[in-house]
Amino acid sequence: MARESAAPPATTAAEGSQPLGGAGEPGRRSWLVGGSRAIASWLGVVPFFAYASLFLLIPTGEIVVQAFRTPSGRFTLSNVAGLADPQALSAFEATIKVSLVTAVLGGLFGLFVAQAALRDGGAAWIRPVMVTFAGVASNFAGIPLAFAFIATLGSTGVVTQLLSRLGLHLYAHGFTIYGLFGLSITYMYFQFPLMVLIIAPALEGIRKEWREASVNCGATTRQYWRLVGLPILLPSLLGAMVLLFGNAFSAYATPYALSSGYINLVPVMIGEAVNGDLASNPQLGASLAFGMIVVIAVTVALYAVLQRRTARWLR
Amino acid sequence: MAAVRGSARRRLPFWSWFWLAMAAVYLLVPLYSTLQFSLSVGPHRYGLGWYSYILHQAQFRQSFLLSLRLAVETVLISLVLMVPTVYWVHARLPRLRPVIELISVLPFVVPPIALAVGMVGLFQGVPWLISNTHLLAFAYVIQALPFTYRSLDAGMLSVDIATLTDAAQSVGASWRQTLWHVILPNLRTAMLASAFLTIAVVLGEYTISSLLLFNTFAVYMQQVGTSQAYAAAALAILSFFLTWLAMIGLFLLSRRVGYRRAVAMTR
Numbered sequence: 212m213a214r215e216s217a218a219p220p221a222t223t224a225a226e227g228s229q230p231l232g233g234a235g236e237p238g239r240r241s242w243l244v245g246g247s248r249a250i251a252s253w254l255g256v257v258p259f260f261a262y263a264s265l266f267l268l269i270p271t272g273e274i275v276v277q278a279f280r281t282p283s284g285r286f287t288l289s290n291v292a293g294l295a296d297p298q299a300l301s302a303f304e305a306t307i308k309v310s311l312v313t314a315v316l317g318g319l320f321g322l323f324v325a326q327a328a329l330r331d332g333g334a335a336w337i338r339p340v341m342v343t344f345a346g347v348a349s350n351f352a353g354i355p356l357a358f359a360f361i362a363t364l365g366s367t368g369v370v371t372q373l374l375s376r377l378g379l380h381l382y383a384h385g386f387t388i389y390g391l392f393g394l395s396i397t398y399m400y401f402q403f404p405l406m407v408l409i410i411a412p413a414l415e416g417i418r419k420e421w422r423e424a425s426v427n428c429g430a431t432t433r434q435y436w437r438l439v440g441l442p443i444l445l446p447s448l449l450g451a452m453v454l455l456f457g458n459a460f461s462a463y464a465t466p467y468a469l470s471s472g473y474i475n476l477v478p479v480m481i482g483e484a485v486n487g488d489l490a491s492n493p494q495l496g497a498s499l500a501f502g503m504i505v506v507i508a509v510t511v512a513l514y515a516v517l518q519r520r521t522a523r524w525l526r
Numbered sequence: 527m528a529a530v531r532g533s534a535r536r537r538l539p540f541w542s543w544f545w546l547a548m549a550a551v552y553l554l555v556p557l558y559s560t561l562q563f564s565l566s567v568g569p570h571r572y573g574l575g576w577y578s579y580i581l582h583q584a585q586f587r588q589s590f591l592l593s594l595r596l597a598v599e600t601v602l603i604s605l606v607l608m609v610p611t612v613y614w615v616h617a618r619l620p621r622l623r624p625v626i627e628l629i630s631v632l633p634f635v636v637p638p639i640a641l642a643v644g645m646v647g648l649f650q651g652v653p654w655l656i657s658n659t660h661l662l663a664f665a666y667v668i669q670a671l672p673f674t675y676r677s678l679d680a681g682m683l684s685v686d687i688a689t690l691t692d693a694a695q696s697v698g699a700s701w702r703q704t705l706w707h708v709i710l711p712n713l714r715t716a717m718l719a720s721a722f723l724t725i726a727v728v729l730g731e732y733t734i735s736s737l738l739l740f741n742t743f744a745v746y747m748q749q750v751g752t753s754q755a756y757a758a759a760a761l762a763i764l765s766f767f768l769t770w771l772a773m774i775g776l777f778l779l780s781r782r783v784g785y786r787r788a789v790a791m792t793r
Binding site: 258262343344352359370461464478481500504507508 | 668
């Protein structure tokens with residue numbers, strides 16, 4: 212398999228080298244030689260663009276096409292109009308809410324943890340241990356993460372039983388790991404470590420001299436953060452939180468395994484619509500997927516605007 | 527904590543300890559609980575029963591081998607596709623770098639479940655493709671693309687590609703020889719880093735494989751989870767251990783060359 216796909220880049224690279232050798236060929240006009248060299252250069256990236264088209268760009272386009280097409284192939288707006296259906300609306304609302312809350316809270320938590328792990332004065336081992344652990348935790352998502360939280364805070368979970376032995380009966384007070392609140396607690400497990408990883412380089416970019424300069428001018432720690440530290444960090448903070456939002460927004464495996472599909476989130480709804488059972492409805496799946504892409508696109512655009520604002524403000 | 531304030535040496539203040547302790551609790555308690563779940567073979571009895579039960583399941587072996595094979599395929603296809611591309615862009619088409627970078631981060635923007643819907647729609651009419659496990663590896667290359675691109679790009683930036691290329695070609699090396707004998711050895715760390723991240727991604731991937739109806743490791747795990755919570759906990763520990771292995775490999779690499787950027791791109 213890998214051998215087959217090994218062929219295209221290698222041959223194009225070889226093709227790219229041939230016109231080089233022929234560049235000095237007599238009888239060719241120079242603009243033509245330059246042209247063929249340029250074309251040869253472009254050939255080197257053809258495999259990448261072909262691959263990205265086939266497995267990323269065209270499938271994405273296919274979602275848009277399907278969202279506006281009837282099963283018989285005609286243009287229609289009724290699929291997208293179906294997004295106004297109460298179930299779809301509440302799914303979007305719940306998904307956005309969970310993503311927003313875990314992006315902001317996970318982002319802040321991750322920021323504090325990263326700041327604590329990176330500041331000087333701490334033991335030297337804290338930093339590498341924290342970064343490695345964050346790498347593991349941010350990748351420990353999906354199905355096993357759901358199992359881990361069922362084992363912790365599920366109805367027979369270890370922490371649930373420990374607390375009930377101490378007299379606090381979580382499930383008697385309406386708590387459940389299988390709902391939106393429980394899902395948010397679970398998402399935090401990958402959200403805040405991801406924040407630690409993203410924000411660590413930005414925190415390291417803050418120079419000690421800035422702190423010292425503000426202290427020399429008589430600034431308190433709070434003033435330093437409000438007037439110097441946070442404004443510098445703001446663009447990276449916003450960018451990281453957008454990434455966290457998208458991360459939670461597109462999560463499918465964790466909510467599915469946590470609630471066996473009972474939590475009504477957009478990805479779970481898509482899974483139900485497309486997974487070939489009797490009620491399978493690919494048009495609904497496509498229009499929901501289209502809606503997800505629109506939400507993400509709006510988020511990224513919003514971020515771009517904010518980014519430009521803060522960048523201007525920094526200057 | 528109050529004693530710390532007066533000491534001449536700067537130490538971590540209370541709030542730093544507080545946040546680090548919170549993080550440790552958040553990260554470790556679910557692990558501990560899962561471990562305890564996976565080891566409980568009866569009321570107040572502990573043992574490795576669930577682990578041996580899983581290891582003897584034919585379905586476990588099949589699904590795990592499939593995911594392992596997919597991981598290897600994904601790593602190979604990723605490197606064969608991206609190493610020449612990133613090299614070519616650095617050496618010959620620097621103008622194109624922003625475009626390649628933009629496409630490479632797109633998989634962050636398009637949710638995997640949406641991409642899976644698009645792929646089902648697109649390849650449904652091609653039965654030999656839609657039921658072929660190799661299709662999954664091709665889809666995973668896209669999921670791993672942000673990491674692959676970033677770590678190769680960082681690797682190319684850290685060595686002086688232009689000078690190396692000029693030097694190789696001034697002694698008569700072809701493009702292919704330059705890539706194979708000069709550039710590749712310098713990229714070993716970058717390639718290993720992206721391989722570790724790719725393996726971590728592929729071994730846990732559920733969304734695309736479940737929608738395309740393949741029985742990968744994560745799909746098997748989900749099926750076990752619906753009926754056997756204790757066996758599922760053992761699988762979760764196993765999966766966590768594999769993620770650890772990949773990340774420790776990455777960490778050792780980062781110590782070797784200061785490859786922090788690669789670690790920072792884990793998602």
